[in-house]
Amino acid sequence: MPKFKPHSGMKKRVKLTGSGKLRREQTNRRHLxxxxxxxxxxxxxxxxxxxxxxxxxxxxxLGL
Numbered sequence: 001m002p003k004f005k006p007h008s009g010m011k012k013r014v015k016l017t018g019s020g021k022l023r024r025e026q027t028n029r030r031h032l033x034x035x036x037x038x039x040x041x042x043x044x045x046x047x048x049x050x051x052x053x054x055x056x057x058x059x060x061x062l063g064l
Contacts, residue, residue, distance in 0.1 A: 007061035014050060014058055022050040022058055 015023050026044045033041060050058055 004063045006063045010058060010061040014062065015047075016062075016064070022055060023047040024050050 013024055017023055024047060026046070026048055028036070029041065029044045
């Protein structure tokens, strides 16, 4: 039987925490930042949990 290969795109986008949660970066922080307000840029800072509805699909893509 062939080995399972994790989805390479998902592997780059999602990290698994020590407690087993999936974390991801927020969108809209890559470019065109000049017109976005400072408060909006701060709000988009950091990582957030992957939404509950997406967790099963992401785990399947990562082979977890």
